[in-house]
Amino acid sequence: MTQIITTTVSSKDKEVKISRELPTAIIGERINPTGRKKLQKELKEGIFDTVKKDAIAQVEAGAAILDVNAGVPGADEPALLLKLIEIVGAVTDVPLCIDTANPRALEGALKFYKGKALVNSVTGEKDKLETVLPLIKQYGAAVIGLTIDDDGIPKTIDKRVEIAGKIINRAAQIGIPIEDIIIDTLAMSMGSDDQAGKMALDAVTAIVETYGVNVTMGCSNVSFGIPDRESINGAFLAMAIRCGLTCPITNPLQEEVLKAILAADLSMGRDEYASRWITFYRKRMKKLKS
Protein backbone atom coordinates (compact mmCIF):
# COMPACT_ATOMS: atom_id res chain seq x y z
CA MET A 1 0.00 0.00 0.00
CA THR A 2 1.15 3.49 -0.75
CA GLN A 3 1.93 5.66 2.22
CA ILE A 4 -0.59 8.16 3.52
CA ILE A 5 0.66 11.71 3.58
CA THR A 6 -1.21 14.36 5.54
CA THR A 7 -1.14 17.98 4.39
CA THR A 8 -2.20 20.60 6.90
CA VAL A 9 -3.32 24.11 6.07
CA SER A 10 -4.86 26.66 8.38
CA SER A 11 -6.54 29.99 8.85
CA LYS A 12 -6.26 32.12 11.97
CA ASP A 13 -8.87 29.97 13.71
CA LYS A 14 -9.12 26.73 11.84
CA GLU A 15 -6.93 23.85 10.75
CA VAL A 16 -7.76 21.56 7.83
CA LYS A 17 -6.06 18.23 7.27
CA ILE A 18 -5.97 16.61 3.86
CA SER A 19 -5.31 12.90 3.48
CA ARG A 20 -6.69 9.76 1.88
CA GLU A 21 -7.93 8.61 5.27
CA LEU A 22 -10.15 11.64 5.72
CA PRO A 23 -13.23 12.91 3.92
CA THR A 24 -12.49 14.83 0.72
CA ALA A 25 -11.45 18.44 1.37
CA ILE A 26 -13.30 20.58 -1.14
CA ILE A 27 -11.48 23.69 -2.33
CA GLY A 28 -14.28 26.06 -3.38
CA GLU A 29 -13.50 27.57 -6.78
CA ARG A 30 -16.04 30.37 -7.06
CA ILE A 31 -14.01 33.37 -5.93
CA ASN A 32 -12.35 33.70 -9.29
CA PRO A 33 -13.25 36.43 -11.79
CA THR A 34 -11.84 34.53 -14.81
CA GLY A 35 -14.70 34.20 -17.25
CA ARG A 36 -17.17 35.81 -14.81
CA LYS A 37 -17.77 39.19 -16.37
CA LYS A 38 -20.22 40.40 -13.74
CA LEU A 39 -17.78 39.61 -10.94
CA GLN A 40 -14.98 41.32 -12.87
CA LYS A 41 -17.06 44.45 -13.13
CA GLU A 42 -17.91 44.42 -9.42
CA LEU A 43 -14.32 43.93 -8.37
CA LYS A 44 -13.15 46.74 -10.63
CA GLU A 45 -15.69 49.02 -8.99
CA GLY A 46 -14.71 47.88 -5.51
CA ILE A 47 -17.99 46.06 -4.87
CA PHE A 48 -17.61 42.84 -2.91
CA ASP A 49 -21.19 41.64 -2.43
CA THR A 50 -20.84 38.63 -4.76
CA VAL A 51 -17.53 37.67 -3.17
CA LYS A 52 -19.04 37.69 0.31
CA LYS A 53 -22.10 35.77 -0.83
CA ASP A 54 -20.02 33.19 -2.71
CA ALA A 55 -17.65 32.74 0.22
CA ILE A 56 -20.39 32.12 2.75
CA ALA A 57 -22.44 29.90 0.44
CA GLN A 58 -19.47 27.70 -0.46
CA VAL A 59 -18.50 27.15 3.15
CA GLU A 60 -22.10 26.41 4.11
CA ALA A 61 -22.22 23.89 1.25
CA GLY A 62 -19.16 22.11 2.61
CA ALA A 63 -16.03 23.76 1.19
CA ALA A 64 -13.10 23.12 3.56
CA ILE A 65 -10.84 25.65 1.84
CA LEU A 66 -11.62 28.60 -0.45
CA ASP A 67 -9.63 29.43 -3.54
CA VAL A 68 -9.16 33.19 -3.93
CA ASN A 69 -8.18 34.64 -7.31
CA ALA A 70 -7.97 38.36 -8.08
CA GLY A 71 -7.11 38.22 -11.77
CA VAL A 72 -9.20 41.02 -13.22
CA PRO A 73 -7.91 42.50 -16.49
CA GLY A 74 -6.57 45.97 -15.89
CA ALA A 75 -6.88 45.79 -12.09
CA ASP A 76 -4.08 46.09 -9.54
CA GLU A 77 -3.83 42.39 -8.73
CA PRO A 78 -1.58 42.58 -5.63
CA ALA A 79 -3.88 45.12 -3.97
CA LEU A 80 -7.10 43.38 -5.00
CA LEU A 81 -5.84 40.02 -3.77
CA LEU A 82 -5.15 41.45 -0.31
CA LYS A 83 -8.60 42.99 -0.26
CA LEU A 84 -10.21 39.66 -1.21
CA ILE A 85 -8.27 37.77 1.46
CA GLU A 86 -9.36 40.34 4.03
CA ILE A 87 -13.01 40.19 2.99
CA VAL A 88 -13.26 36.41 2.69
CA GLY A 89 -11.43 36.06 6.02
CA ALA A 90 -13.97 38.37 7.63
CA VAL A 91 -17.05 36.41 6.57
CA THR A 92 -15.68 32.84 6.83
CA ASP A 93 -13.12 31.03 8.97
CA VAL A 94 -11.73 28.42 6.54
CA PRO A 95 -8.13 28.36 5.25
CA LEU A 96 -7.55 30.01 1.88
CA CYS A 97 -5.91 28.88 -1.30
CA ILE A 98 -4.07 31.89 -2.73
CA ASP A 99 -4.46 31.63 -6.49
CA THR A 100 -2.18 33.90 -8.52
CA ALA A 101 0.45 33.77 -11.24
CA ASN A 102 1.84 37.12 -10.14
CA PRO A 103 4.87 36.70 -7.82
CA ARG A 104 4.46 40.17 -6.35
CA ALA A 105 0.79 39.50 -5.54
CA LEU A 106 1.76 36.14 -4.05
CA GLU A 107 4.42 37.55 -1.78
CA GLY A 108 2.13 40.34 -0.58
CA ALA A 109 -0.66 37.87 0.09
CA LEU A 110 1.56 35.43 2.00
CA LYS A 111 2.91 38.24 4.12
CA PHE A 112 -0.62 39.38 4.93
CA TYR A 113 -2.26 35.98 5.45
CA LYS A 114 -2.64 34.67 8.98
CA GLY A 115 -2.19 30.92 9.15
CA LYS A 116 -0.72 28.36 6.80
CA ALA A 117 -1.96 29.12 3.30
CA LEU A 118 -2.22 26.85 0.32
CA VAL A 119 -0.76 28.42 -2.81
CA ASN A 120 -2.11 27.80 -6.30
CA SER A 121 0.36 27.21 -7.90
CA VAL A 122 3.89 26.31 -8.91
CA THR A 123 4.72 24.33 -12.06
CA GLY A 124 7.74 22.43 -13.29
CA GLU A 125 8.74 25.48 -15.36
CA LYS A 126 12.18 26.75 -14.47
CA ASP A 127 11.26 30.33 -13.60
CA LYS A 128 8.21 29.27 -11.56
CA LEU A 129 10.28 26.83 -9.51
CA GLU A 130 12.79 29.59 -8.88
CA THR A 131 10.32 32.31 -7.92
CA VAL A 132 7.48 30.45 -6.18
CA LEU A 133 9.19 27.75 -4.09
CA PRO A 134 11.41 30.12 -2.07
CA LEU A 135 8.29 32.09 -1.10
CA ILE A 136 6.56 28.87 0.00
CA LYS A 137 9.57 28.05 2.15
CA GLN A 138 9.90 31.54 3.57
CA TYR A 139 6.26 31.78 4.63
CA GLY A 140 5.80 28.12 5.56
CA ALA A 141 2.92 27.61 3.15
CA ALA A 142 1.77 24.55 1.23
CA VAL A 143 1.69 24.61 -2.56
CA ILE A 144 -0.10 23.02 -5.48
CA GLY A 145 2.33 21.76 -8.13
CA LEU A 146 0.92 21.64 -11.65
CA THR A 147 2.40 18.98 -13.89
CA ILE A 148 3.41 21.40 -16.64
CA ASP A 149 6.95 22.32 -17.59
CA ASP A 150 8.72 24.47 -20.15
CA ASP A 151 7.52 22.11 -22.89
CA GLY A 152 3.88 22.74 -22.00
CA ILE A 153 1.23 20.23 -20.98
CA PRO A 154 2.65 16.72 -21.18
CA LYS A 155 0.93 14.27 -23.49
CA THR A 156 1.85 11.19 -21.46
CA ILE A 157 1.30 9.99 -17.91
CA ASP A 158 4.99 9.17 -17.45
CA LYS A 159 5.93 12.74 -18.21
CA ARG A 160 3.40 14.03 -15.65
CA VAL A 161 4.88 11.72 -13.03
CA GLU A 162 8.33 12.97 -13.96
CA ILE A 163 7.37 16.64 -13.62
CA ALA A 164 5.67 15.97 -10.26
CA GLY A 165 8.93 14.36 -9.14
CA LYS A 166 10.90 17.37 -10.29
CA ILE A 167 8.71 19.73 -8.25
CA ILE A 168 8.84 17.49 -5.15
CA ASN A 169 12.64 17.14 -5.36
CA ARG A 170 13.24 20.79 -5.98
CA ALA A 171 11.05 21.66 -3.00
CA ALA A 172 12.88 19.12 -0.82
CA GLN A 173 16.23 20.69 -1.77
CA ILE A 174 15.21 23.99 -0.24
CA GLY A 175 13.59 22.37 2.78
CA ILE A 176 9.91 22.13 1.85
CA PRO A 177 8.59 18.78 3.09
CA ILE A 178 6.64 16.51 0.74
CA GLU A 179 3.47 16.90 2.80
CA ASP A 180 3.40 20.56 1.80
CA ILE A 181 3.22 19.67 -1.89
CA ILE A 182 -0.11 18.82 -3.47
CA ILE A 183 0.05 17.70 -7.08
CA ASP A 184 -2.44 18.79 -9.74
CA THR A 185 -2.37 16.36 -12.65
CA LEU A 186 -4.39 18.69 -14.90
CA ALA A 187 -7.81 17.56 -15.97
CA MET A 188 -8.31 18.72 -19.55
CA SER A 189 -11.67 19.05 -21.23
CA MET A 190 -13.30 15.87 -22.47
CA GLY A 191 -15.21 18.16 -24.81
CA SER A 192 -12.13 18.65 -26.93
CA ASP A 193 -10.54 15.24 -26.31
CA ASP A 194 -12.68 12.27 -25.33
CA GLN A 195 -9.62 10.51 -23.86
CA ALA A 196 -8.74 13.41 -21.54
CA GLY A 197 -10.77 12.12 -18.58
CA LYS A 198 -9.19 8.70 -18.54
CA MET A 199 -5.77 10.26 -18.93
CA ALA A 200 -6.35 12.46 -15.88
CA LEU A 201 -7.63 9.54 -13.78
CA ASP A 202 -4.70 7.32 -14.75
CA ALA A 203 -2.32 10.16 -13.95
CA VAL A 204 -3.79 10.52 -10.44
CA THR A 205 -3.31 6.80 -9.84
CA ALA A 206 0.28 6.92 -11.07
CA ILE A 207 1.23 10.01 -9.02
CA VAL A 208 -0.28 8.53 -5.85
CA GLU A 209 1.45 5.20 -6.38
CA THR A 210 4.78 6.86 -7.05
CA TYR A 211 4.90 9.60 -4.41
CA GLY A 212 1.94 9.08 -2.06
CA VAL A 213 1.23 12.83 -2.13
CA ASN A 214 -2.15 14.49 -1.91
CA VAL A 215 -3.72 15.28 -5.23
CA THR A 216 -5.95 18.11 -6.40
CA MET A 217 -7.60 18.89 -9.71
CA GLY A 218 -9.68 21.65 -11.16
CA CYS A 219 -12.56 19.29 -11.69
CA SER A 220 -15.04 21.54 -13.44
CA ASN A 221 -12.89 21.82 -16.54
CA VAL A 222 -13.40 18.19 -17.61
CA SER A 223 -16.91 18.88 -18.80
CA PHE A 224 -16.17 22.10 -20.67
CA GLY A 225 -18.12 22.16 -23.91
CA ILE A 226 -20.42 19.23 -23.07
CA PRO A 227 -24.04 19.49 -21.96
CA ASP A 228 -25.22 18.57 -18.44
CA ARG A 229 -21.85 19.39 -16.99
CA GLU A 230 -22.87 18.80 -13.39
CA SER A 231 -23.58 15.11 -13.93
CA ILE A 232 -20.27 14.62 -15.70
CA ASN A 233 -18.35 16.54 -13.04
CA GLY A 234 -19.96 14.40 -10.36
CA ALA A 235 -19.17 11.05 -11.98
CA PHE A 236 -15.63 12.13 -12.78
CA LEU A 237 -15.02 13.37 -9.25
CA ALA A 238 -16.23 10.14 -7.68
CA MET A 239 -13.91 8.12 -9.90
CA ALA A 240 -11.00 10.47 -9.25
CA ILE A 241 -11.52 10.15 -5.50
CA ARG A 242 -11.22 6.39 -5.90
CA CYS A 243 -7.93 6.98 -7.74
CA GLY A 244 -6.56 9.14 -4.91
CA LEU A 245 -7.83 12.68 -5.41
CA THR A 246 -8.08 14.27 -1.95
CA CYS A 247 -8.78 17.98 -2.41
CA PRO A 248 -10.59 18.86 -5.65
CA ILE A 249 -10.94 22.49 -6.68
CA THR A 250 -14.58 22.58 -7.60
CA ASN A 251 -17.94 24.22 -7.06
CA PRO A 252 -19.72 22.83 -3.98
CA LEU A 253 -22.78 24.90 -4.87
CA GLN A 254 -23.53 22.42 -7.64
CA GLU A 255 -25.61 19.79 -5.91
CA GLU A 256 -24.56 16.96 -8.24
CA VAL A 257 -20.93 17.67 -7.45
CA LEU A 258 -21.43 17.70 -3.72
CA LYS A 259 -23.58 14.58 -3.86
CA ALA A 260 -20.93 12.71 -5.82
CA ILE A 261 -18.17 13.70 -3.40
CA LEU A 262 -20.13 12.73 -0.30
CA ALA A 263 -21.29 9.46 -1.83
CA ALA A 264 -17.72 8.71 -2.90
CA ASP A 265 -16.41 9.44 0.61
CA LEU A 266 -18.98 7.08 2.07
CA SER A 267 -18.09 4.43 -0.49
CA MET A 268 -14.43 4.80 0.38
CA GLY A 269 -15.15 4.21 4.08
CA ARG A 270 -14.41 7.80 5.09
CA ASP A 271 -17.81 8.77 6.46
CA GLU A 272 -18.35 7.23 9.88
CA TYR A 273 -21.93 6.00 10.37
CA ALA A 274 -22.70 7.77 7.09
CA SER A 275 -23.25 10.86 9.18
CA ARG A 276 -22.02 13.42 6.63
CA TRP A 277 -24.19 11.91 3.95
CA ILE A 278 -27.27 11.83 6.20
CA THR A 279 -26.73 15.39 7.38
CA PHE A 280 -26.48 16.51 3.78
CA TYR A 281 -29.64 14.54 2.93
CA ARG A 282 -31.61 16.19 5.74
CA LYS A 283 -30.44 19.62 4.66
CA ARG A 284 -31.63 18.91 1.12
CA MET A 285 -35.01 17.62 2.28
CA LYS A 286 -35.49 20.64 4.49
CA LYS A 287 -34.71 22.93 1.59
CA LEU A 288 -37.18 21.06 -0.62
CA LYS A 289 -39.97 21.47 1.94
CA SER A 290 -39.41 25.16 2.51
Added chain:
Amino acid sequence: MAEFPELTQAVIDGNAKKVLEIVNEELKKNATPQSLLTNYMIPGMLHVGKLMQEGEYFIPEVLRSAKAMRGALELLEPLLGQGADRQSEGYVVIGTVDGDIHDIGKNLVAMLLKGAGFQVNDLGVSVKKEVCIEALKAREGKVILGLSALITPTLEEMPIVIEALKEAGLRDRIKVMVGGAPVTQEFADEIGADGTAEDAAGAVDLAKRLMQS
Protein backbone atom coordinates in the same frame (compact mmCIF):
# COMPACT_ATOMS: atom_id res chain seq x y z
CA MET B 1 -34.51 22.38 -39.58
CA ALA B 2 -33.66 23.45 -43.10
CA GLU B 3 -33.05 20.83 -45.79
CA PHE B 4 -29.46 20.53 -46.90
CA PRO B 5 -27.87 18.69 -49.80
CA GLU B 6 -26.57 15.29 -48.76
CA LEU B 7 -22.90 16.33 -48.67
CA THR B 8 -23.63 19.44 -46.63
CA GLN B 9 -25.72 17.38 -44.21
CA ALA B 10 -22.93 14.80 -43.88
CA VAL B 11 -20.53 17.60 -42.84
CA ILE B 12 -23.08 18.91 -40.35
CA ASP B 13 -23.53 15.38 -38.95
CA GLY B 14 -19.76 14.96 -38.78
CA ASN B 15 -20.03 11.72 -40.72
CA ALA B 16 -16.46 11.45 -42.04
CA LYS B 17 -17.08 8.21 -43.92
CA LYS B 18 -20.11 9.55 -45.72
CA VAL B 19 -18.44 12.85 -46.61
CA LEU B 20 -15.57 10.94 -48.22
CA GLU B 21 -17.92 8.60 -50.05
CA ILE B 22 -19.98 11.41 -51.54
CA VAL B 23 -16.90 13.44 -52.48
CA ASN B 24 -15.43 10.41 -54.25
CA GLU B 25 -18.69 9.72 -56.08
CA GLU B 26 -19.10 13.33 -57.14
CA LEU B 27 -15.51 13.54 -58.36
CA LYS B 28 -16.19 10.48 -60.55
CA LYS B 29 -19.19 12.32 -61.93
CA ASN B 30 -16.81 15.17 -62.83
CA ALA B 31 -17.83 17.60 -60.12
CA THR B 32 -15.04 20.14 -59.51
CA PRO B 33 -13.22 20.05 -56.18
CA GLN B 34 -13.74 23.80 -55.90
CA SER B 35 -17.50 23.48 -56.19
CA LEU B 36 -17.71 20.59 -53.72
CA LEU B 37 -15.80 22.66 -51.24
CA THR B 38 -17.44 26.06 -51.69
CA ASN B 39 -20.98 25.02 -52.51
CA TYR B 40 -21.45 22.06 -50.19
CA MET B 41 -18.78 21.55 -47.54
CA ILE B 42 -18.09 25.11 -46.41
CA PRO B 43 -21.81 25.87 -46.01
CA GLY B 44 -22.00 22.75 -43.85
CA MET B 45 -19.21 23.93 -41.60
CA LEU B 46 -20.69 27.43 -41.43
CA HIS B 47 -23.96 25.91 -40.32
CA VAL B 48 -22.12 23.95 -37.63
CA GLY B 49 -20.70 27.25 -36.38
CA LYS B 50 -24.17 28.72 -36.33
CA LEU B 51 -25.58 25.73 -34.43
CA MET B 52 -22.84 26.12 -31.88
CA GLN B 53 -23.58 29.83 -31.54
CA GLU B 54 -27.24 29.01 -30.95
CA GLY B 55 -26.32 26.55 -28.21
CA GLU B 56 -27.69 23.69 -30.29
CA TYR B 57 -24.32 22.05 -30.98
CA PHE B 58 -21.60 21.21 -28.46
CA ILE B 59 -17.82 21.30 -28.81
CA PRO B 60 -17.34 17.56 -29.50
CA GLU B 61 -19.82 17.82 -32.37
CA VAL B 62 -17.94 20.75 -33.88
CA LEU B 63 -14.72 18.73 -33.63
CA ARG B 64 -16.39 15.75 -35.28
CA SER B 65 -17.55 17.91 -38.20
CA ALA B 66 -14.11 19.50 -38.48
CA LYS B 67 -12.57 16.04 -38.65
CA ALA B 68 -14.97 14.99 -41.39
CA MET B 69 -14.04 18.18 -43.25
CA ARG B 70 -10.33 17.50 -42.80
CA GLY B 71 -10.60 13.97 -44.16
CA ALA B 72 -12.19 15.19 -47.38
CA LEU B 73 -9.85 18.18 -47.63
CA GLU B 74 -6.85 15.85 -47.70
CA LEU B 75 -8.38 14.27 -50.76
CA LEU B 76 -9.39 17.55 -52.39
CA GLU B 77 -6.40 19.73 -51.70
CA PRO B 78 -4.03 18.09 -54.24
CA LEU B 79 -6.81 18.44 -56.84
CA LEU B 80 -7.42 22.11 -56.08
CA GLY B 81 -4.40 23.21 -58.07
CA GLN B 82 -1.37 24.65 -56.37
CA GLY B 83 -3.54 26.96 -54.35
CA ALA B 84 -3.24 29.70 -56.95
CA ASP B 85 -6.67 29.29 -58.48
CA ARG B 86 -8.27 28.44 -55.19
CA GLN B 87 -10.45 31.16 -53.87
CA SER B 88 -9.55 32.11 -50.36
CA GLU B 89 -11.44 34.33 -47.97
CA GLY B 90 -8.17 35.52 -46.56
CA TYR B 91 -5.08 34.48 -44.63
CA VAL B 92 -5.09 34.19 -40.86
CA VAL B 93 -2.17 33.68 -38.50
CA ILE B 94 -3.53 32.49 -35.17
CA GLY B 95 -2.13 31.49 -31.79
CA THR B 96 -2.48 31.59 -28.01
CA VAL B 97 -0.15 34.23 -26.56
CA ASP B 98 3.12 33.63 -24.76
CA GLY B 99 2.66 32.14 -21.30
CA ASP B 100 -0.80 30.77 -21.98
CA ILE B 101 -1.44 27.17 -22.95
CA HIS B 102 -5.21 27.15 -23.37
CA ASP B 103 -6.11 26.04 -26.86
CA ILE B 104 -9.75 24.96 -27.07
CA GLY B 105 -11.13 28.35 -28.07
CA LYS B 106 -8.24 29.09 -30.39
CA ASN B 107 -8.64 25.69 -32.08
CA LEU B 108 -12.37 26.19 -32.56
CA VAL B 109 -11.83 29.57 -34.17
CA ALA B 110 -9.10 28.11 -36.42
CA MET B 111 -11.36 25.25 -37.47
CA LEU B 112 -14.34 27.44 -38.23
CA LEU B 113 -12.14 29.87 -40.16
CA LYS B 114 -10.76 26.99 -42.24
CA GLY B 115 -14.27 25.70 -42.67
CA ALA B 116 -15.34 29.14 -43.89
CA GLY B 117 -12.63 29.16 -46.56
CA PHE B 118 -9.81 31.05 -44.85
CA GLN B 119 -6.24 29.84 -45.04
CA VAL B 120 -5.08 29.43 -41.47
CA ASN B 121 -1.56 29.26 -40.11
CA ASP B 122 -2.00 27.97 -36.55
CA LEU B 123 1.10 28.73 -34.49
CA GLY B 124 -0.17 26.77 -31.48
CA VAL B 125 0.00 27.82 -27.82
CA SER B 126 2.37 30.02 -25.80
CA VAL B 127 3.52 31.72 -29.00
CA LYS B 128 6.36 34.19 -28.63
CA LYS B 129 5.82 37.55 -30.32
CA GLU B 130 8.90 37.00 -32.50
CA VAL B 131 7.28 33.85 -33.90
CA CYS B 132 4.12 35.82 -34.69
CA ILE B 133 6.08 38.54 -36.48
CA GLU B 134 8.03 35.99 -38.49
CA ALA B 135 4.85 34.23 -39.61
CA LEU B 136 3.26 37.53 -40.59
CA LYS B 137 6.33 38.70 -42.49
CA ALA B 138 6.32 35.48 -44.49
CA ARG B 139 3.03 36.53 -46.08
CA GLU B 140 2.42 39.52 -48.35
CA GLY B 141 -0.59 41.81 -48.25
CA LYS B 142 -3.41 41.94 -45.79
CA VAL B 143 -3.18 39.30 -43.08
CA ILE B 144 -5.33 38.75 -40.02
CA LEU B 145 -3.63 37.99 -36.72
CA GLY B 146 -5.80 36.16 -34.19
CA LEU B 147 -4.55 36.26 -30.59
CA SER B 148 -6.10 34.17 -27.84
CA ALA B 149 -5.63 34.28 -24.07
CA LEU B 150 -7.65 32.62 -21.36
CA ILE B 151 -6.00 33.71 -18.17
CA THR B 152 -5.79 37.26 -17.00
CA PRO B 153 -2.00 37.60 -16.60
CA THR B 154 -1.42 36.67 -20.24
CA LEU B 155 -3.86 39.28 -21.50
CA GLU B 156 -1.04 41.74 -21.01
CA GLU B 157 0.85 39.95 -23.75
CA MET B 158 -1.68 41.13 -26.36
CA PRO B 159 -0.72 44.84 -26.36
CA ILE B 160 2.94 43.76 -26.36
CA VAL B 161 2.39 41.84 -29.60
CA ILE B 162 0.53 44.80 -31.12
CA GLU B 163 3.40 47.07 -30.14
CA ALA B 164 5.84 44.63 -31.77
CA LEU B 165 3.79 44.78 -34.97
CA LYS B 166 4.20 48.55 -35.02
CA GLU B 167 7.93 48.30 -34.42
CA ALA B 168 8.24 45.79 -37.24
CA GLY B 169 6.36 48.21 -39.51
CA LEU B 170 3.59 45.67 -40.08
CA ARG B 171 0.66 47.26 -38.27
CA ASP B 172 -0.86 48.85 -41.41
CA ARG B 173 -1.42 45.62 -43.25
CA ILE B 174 -2.19 43.36 -40.30
CA LYS B 175 -5.67 43.24 -38.79
CA VAL B 176 -5.59 42.08 -35.20
CA MET B 177 -8.46 40.20 -33.61
CA VAL B 178 -8.28 39.16 -29.97
CA GLY B 179 -10.34 36.63 -28.05
CA GLY B 180 -10.66 34.43 -24.99
CA ALA B 181 -12.85 34.36 -21.90
CA PRO B 182 -11.39 37.42 -20.13
CA VAL B 183 -11.36 39.58 -23.29
CA THR B 184 -14.00 42.28 -23.46
CA GLN B 185 -14.77 44.78 -26.23
CA GLU B 186 -13.55 47.46 -23.87
CA PHE B 187 -10.21 45.69 -23.48
CA ALA B 188 -9.88 45.17 -27.24
CA ASP B 189 -10.45 48.90 -27.84
CA GLU B 190 -8.07 49.87 -25.08
CA ILE B 191 -5.14 47.91 -26.51
CA GLY B 192 -5.86 49.04 -30.07
CA ALA B 193 -6.95 45.71 -31.52
CA ASP B 194 -9.18 45.73 -34.61
CA GLY B 195 -11.89 43.66 -33.00
CA THR B 196 -13.09 40.86 -30.75
CA ALA B 197 -16.09 38.53 -30.82
CA GLU B 198 -18.28 36.79 -28.30
CA ASP B 199 -17.75 33.30 -29.71
CA ALA B 200 -16.07 31.27 -32.45
CA ALA B 201 -18.77 31.84 -35.05
CA GLY B 202 -18.64 35.56 -34.26
CA ALA B 203 -14.89 35.43 -34.90
CA VAL B 204 -15.53 34.16 -38.44
CA ASP B 205 -17.92 37.06 -39.11
CA LEU B 206 -15.37 39.45 -37.68
CA ALA B 207 -12.60 38.02 -39.88
CA LYS B 208 -14.79 38.50 -42.95
CA ARG B 209 -15.52 42.09 -41.97
CA LEU B 210 -11.83 42.76 -41.35
CA MET B 211 -10.94 41.46 -44.81
CA GLN B 212 -13.42 43.87 -46.35
CA SER B 213 -12.48 46.87 -44.24
